[in-house]
Each structure stands twice: as C-alpha cells, then as structure tokens.
Amino acid sequence: MRTRRGERRHGRGADQPPLCLRRRAERPRDGAARLERHRPRHHAVRARSGAGRRALVIQPATAARDAYDLVVVGSGIAGLYAAIQAREYGASVLIVTKGDIDEASTRHAQGGIAAAVGPGDSPAAHLADTLEAGAGLVDEEAARILCFEAADRIKDLVRYGVHFDQTNGEVSLGREAAHSASRILHARGDGTGLEIELSLSSLAQREVTILEHTQANRIVVEDGRAAGIETFTTTTGERRRFGAGRVVLATGGAGQMYRTTTNPVVATGDGTALAYACGAEVQDMEFTQFHPTALVLPGRPVFLISEAVRGEGARLFATDGHRFMPDYDAERAELAPRDVVA
Numbered sequence: 361m362r363t364r365r366g367e368r369r370h371g372r373g374a375d376q377p378p379l380c381l382r383r384r385a386e387r388p389r390d391g392a393a394r395l396e397r398h399r400p401r402h403h404a405v406r407a408r409s410g411a412g413r414r415a416l417v418i419q420p421a422t423a424a425r426d427a428y429d430l431v432v433v434g435s436g437i438a439g440l441y442a443a444i445q446a447r448e449y450g451a452s453v454l455i456v457t458k459g460d461i462d463e464a465s466t467r468h469a470q471g472g473i474a475a476a477v478g479p480g481d482s483p484a485a486h487l488a489d490t491l492e493a494g495a496g497l498v499d500e501e502a503a504r505i506l507c508f509e510a511a512d513r514i515k516d517l518v519r520y521g522v523h524f525d526q527t528n529g530e531v532s533l534g535r536e537a538a539h540s541a542s543r544i545l546h547a548r549g550d551g552t553g554l555e556i557e558l559s560l561s562s563l564a565q566r567e568v569t570i571l572e573h574t575q576a577n578r579i580v581v582e583d584g585r586a587a588g589i590e591t592f593t594t595t596t597g598e599r600r601r602f603g604a605g606r607v608v609l610a611t612g613g614a615g616q617m618y619r620t621t622t623n624p625v626v627a628t629g630d631g632t633a634l635a636y637a638c639g640a641e642v643q644d645m646e647f648t649q650f651h652p653t654a655l656v657l658p659g660r661p662v663f664l665i666s667e668a669v670r671g672e673g674a675r676l677f678a679t680d681g682h683r684f685m686p687d688y689d690a691e692r693a694e695l696a697p698r699d700v701v702a
C-alpha cells in the first residue's frame with residue numbers, strides 16, 4: 361500500500377483499524393469456541409536449520425515514516441503481542457528488531473506456556489504455586505496478574521493464530537516442575553515458542569511496519585519522557601531517528617553475558633541498558649534464571665532439554681549413577697523448582 365505521502369506500508373492507514381483484527385469492544389467476551397481465529401499463512405514458511413522460517417518482505421529503513429504512535433523494540437512474543445494489541449486499537453506501530461524478525465528467545469521455547477485452564481485448576485492455585493516456587497522473593501502483584509490474566513492472554517494468542525496441541529478436542533496440558541496441576545499448554549509438541557513466534561510475526565508483518573536488522577541504540581528523551589528512538593541498520597549502515605508517542609522495550613534477556621547459554625545471540629540485555637542510559641531505574645538485576653538441563657556436545661550450540669521431560673517422569677543421575685535430587689528435595693526431587701534443581 362502507498363500512502364498520500366508516498367510511503368509504503370505493510371498494513372492499512374494508521375487511522376483505520378486493521379483488516380483482520382477487531383477492536384476489543386466488538387469482540388465476543390465469552391467462550392473460547394467463539395474466538396475469532398486469525399489463520400497465519402503457513403505456506404509462506406521456508407526451511408532454515410531444520411526449523412520453519414517465514415519469508416518476509418521487510419521495508420528498507422528509508423521507507424518507514426519519521427514518527428509513529430508506538431515504537432516497539434524487539435520482535436519476540438512481548439514485542440509482537442504489544443504491537444498487535446496497539447494496532448487493534450488503531451495505533452500506528454513500528455517494530456524494530458536487530459536480527460531476522462523471528463530471531464528471539466521466543467522461538468526456542470519448547471516446553472510450553474503455563475495457564476490454569478484445566479479441569480479442577482484455578483488461577484489461585486497457580487498463584488500459590490508461583491509464590492511457593494519464588495521462596496518469598498516474588499512480586500506478588502506481578503504474579504497475581506500473570507496467573508489471573510493467563511487464560512485471557514491464551515485466548516488472545518489463539519485469536520492471533522496460535523494453534524495449541526489438543527487431545528480429543530480438548531487442549532492438552534503437560535506437567536512441569538513446581539506446578540501442582542497439569543497446566544502447560546504446548547504446540548507442535550516441543551515447538552511451542554516457534555508456533556507462537558511464527559503466528560504472531562505472520563500477523564504483525566501484515567499489520568505494522570517492521571524493520572529487521574535494525575537495532576535501537578538510544579532512547580530519545582524530551583521533557584523527561586521517551587519521545588522516540590535512534591536506530592542503526594546493520595545491513596545498510598543507515599542511521600535513523602523515529603519519533604514515538606510511546607516506546608515499548610521488549611528486548612528479552614541477557615543470557616549472552618554467560619559463556620554457555622541456550623539463549624540466541626540477540627539476548628544481550630539491550631533494553632535494560634537503553635533504559636538505564638536515559639535515566640530509568642532498574643530493579644532485580646541480581647536475578648538470573650538458570651535452567652537445570654541442557655545438552656552440550658562439542659562444537660554444537662547448547663541445546664536446552666525441556667523441563668517437560670522431568671514432568672513426564674525423567675530422573676537425574678550423576679556420572680556415577682547416583683540419583684541425586686532426593687538428597688536435596690526429598691519430596692519433589694526432579695520436580696523441585698528450577699533454582700533448586702539447577
């Protein structure tokens with residue numbers, strides 16, 4: 361599409377609601393069965409390293425406008441979801457992402473995504489498990505939002521085209537450590553993150569402007585608030601400045617600080633650095649989650665062995681054959697929380 365100003369856009373005009381999304385007020389409020397499902401164009405997927413990857417047509421930075429209602433930094437689940445939600449409300453949205461659009465931790469997530477949607481389960485039970493696993497360090501309000509809004513966010517993902525695995529017409533739920541109920545939704549078996557990343561990026565590419573290989577280098581601050589970002593496009597050497605009504609930093613984690621990690625190369629903690637550099641307070645920097653199990657083969661990338669394996673009954677043995685987890689947590693053993701097992 362070409363606007364009056366001659367700019368090419370992926371989606372419709374900024375003042376029009378997106379074609380395949382309906383505003384929140386128009387959506388049915390009850391019943392997963394009534395959810396309107398967006399069907400991603402999976403025929404557009406091409407192979408890369410054995411995993412699916414969508415062929416995208418991304419504009420050069422010069423084709424993007426100078427300002428947007430919302431600029432999102434990062435194209436994992438957080439950034440794509442924020443961008444699509446904002447677009448549903450009619451905002452003009454730019455996503456910048458420093459690698460390929462699907463280069464994010466999200467595509468590597470295997471085990472699944474937790475939500476208390478099973479029979480006999482409840483958000484309150486999910487919250488209790490989360491507080492217990494957090495050993496007194498949990499931000500309870502954040503955990504409450506996570507647990508009580510999880511089912512609605514899952515419905516959003518379904519509406520945006522994510523297909524979770526089912527058994528006999530019901531969503532199939534796995535069990536993972538520290539959960540007292542089976543509440544792990546998964547997709548493509550152990551390809552949950554890949555399914556989410558491809559579905560959301562497929563929808564986003566039609567609805568918002570996306571610049572790949574474009575990293576945010578600085579947040580522009582005016583009158584004490586974020587007013588845009590400065591970017592560098594690594595493939596062309598181009599530098600740009602984009603104005604923004606709001607800036608969302610969704611840059612993922614910082615696993616690349618460590619010599620051995622299952623995180624992708626883009627996980628370098630940029631969001632924290634960008635925010636800190638322009639005066640934001642940062643918190644909880646001492647917390648890094650270490651996943652207990654991975655496969656390390658010489659000369660190969662480290663491959664995470666999903667917690668779902670222990671959820672299905674796998675046991676951990678030392679090289680001398682001793683099953684060691686009962687020594688540390690007699691009751692839960694291999695199903696103790698990650699920090700205990702790690």
Ligand SMILES: Cc1cc2nc3c(=O)[nH]c(=O)nc-3n(C[C@H](O)[C@H](O)[C@H](O)COP(=O)(O)OP(=O)(O)OC[C@H]3O[C@@H](n4cnc5c(N)ncnc54)[C@H](O)[C@@H]3O)c2cc1C
Pocket residue numbers: 433434435436437438439456457458459461463464465466467468469470471472473474553574575576577610611612613622623624626627628630631664
């Ligand atoms: C191997 C592995 C397995 C996992 N398994 C699970 C699981 O089973 N269940 C679960 O719940 N979680 C799992 N996780 C964790 C989960 O994947 C992450 O918590 C989640 O995907 C984070 O999403 P995000 O959108 O915040 O970040 P990411 O998905 O990492 O996305 C960050 C984005 O920001 C971009 N970016 C970074 N810096 C810049 C910059 N300066 N400018 C522009 N773009 C930038 C990146 O390119 C990327 O697109 C797993 C993680 C890994 C690594």
